[in-house]
Amino acid sequence: MTGDLTARDDPVRSDRGDGPEIAVVGAGAVGVTAAYDLARRGADVTVYDSGAVASGSSGRAAGVCYDAVATEPAATLAREAIERFRALSGPETFAFHPCPYVWLAREGDAEHADAIASGLDRMADHGVPAGRIEPSALAGRFPALRADDVAVAGVTEGAGYADPGAYTACLAENAVAEGATLATHTPVTVETDPPRVVPQDGSSRAVGGVLVAAGAHSKRLLAAAGVPIAMKPYRVQALVTAADVTEPMWYDATAGCYARPHPDGLLAGNGTEAVEADPDTYDRDANPEFAASLTDRLVHRLPDLQPDVQRAWAGLCTATPDREPLVGRLREGLYVATGFQGQGFMRAPATGRRIAEQLLGGSGIDAFDPTRFSGDESFRVREGMSVTDE
């Protein structure tokens, strides 16, 4: 058992198991956070996963977390999540490593430079403690990072990284300690009216609420229940290379790549495929050319880097038409949390808590209401970290 989170968390009244019976589909970062918060608030929760805890995207994510978000209410949620990462982490729970996050555009890339500059203005408007940093100051503060080609850069101290698998395992264990039941290796389907989940052995019973937090499978699962959602899974790639870099985390918008320190050196990624992927059959291995193409871009930004790629992989993110997530009520007793555009891990501590509160009668987040789309929209997959509308 990893450490007890409750002592570090905000106090909530919990009459264990006296609340409604809730089924959560998906033991990823979002599902187990919701389960933990539901159980702490007295719900009788069962979490189902077709595999192990964190066997979906949460076990393949980079773990980059930051509050530098230019739109509300996503900025508030991002800030809440960072605060909760800080509060819950520790030697006995999971590690959250505070680390500044820099995002930048190169000289000659006016589109990204303008987008970063206007994004910083909007962040200032709603109190995000991020600011512009001049290239000379960037070079002075982070000598490993090439800055002589930088047109515009932002930096925030409200950032850090965590191992998504470790966070998810910790929250799952604490959900169980709070009284939740964890049913791993148990694929389920969902039915509505009344809401219920149906494991493959056919056993099922109506519950007070179902939360579909099934990551890239959420669309398929809900479509089979006759509930379309406007979401498309898309494939991204990442790698770990040997390196001697301690900070910052950074995103080069011109090159379309990011990196953060990792116990084995550097974790870096992108390689977004802007097409819908099949969550059952997508290629989990990185493309053969991915490592060489990415390390070229890493060396551009970190000229002293001598890449030695240890491993590379692919995983899925989920896109929506407006690049905001689908979090909330779909119909009576049926809720969803997906569509995080590559930022689902960094918001999980706040998203899980908010959807748990909504399931127990609280208000949802209007801007994330999944019914703002009918589910049959045609839209392009656009990468989540991008600072422009493209």
Ligand SMILES: Cc1cc2nc3c(=O)[nH]c(=O)nc-3n(C[C@H](O)[C@H](O)[C@H](O)COP(=O)(O)OP(=O)(O)OC[C@H]3O[C@@H](n4cnc5c(N)ncnc54)[C@H](O)[C@@H]3O)c2cc1C
């Ligand atoms: C390479 C890569 C890098 C990333 N980097 C970052 C990052 O730096 N920061 C960040 O914030 N995000 C990042 N992401 C995105 C992040 O991984 C996701 O947004 C986040 O993990 C979503 O969590 P989740 O709980 O919604 O879904 P998941 O972790 O995918 O969990 C869904 C679970 O549902 C289960 N499931 C599916 N269907 C069924 C069924 N029928 N019955 C039972 N269980 C089912 C799956 O097995 C899975 O375990 C990255 C993703 C990838 C692939």
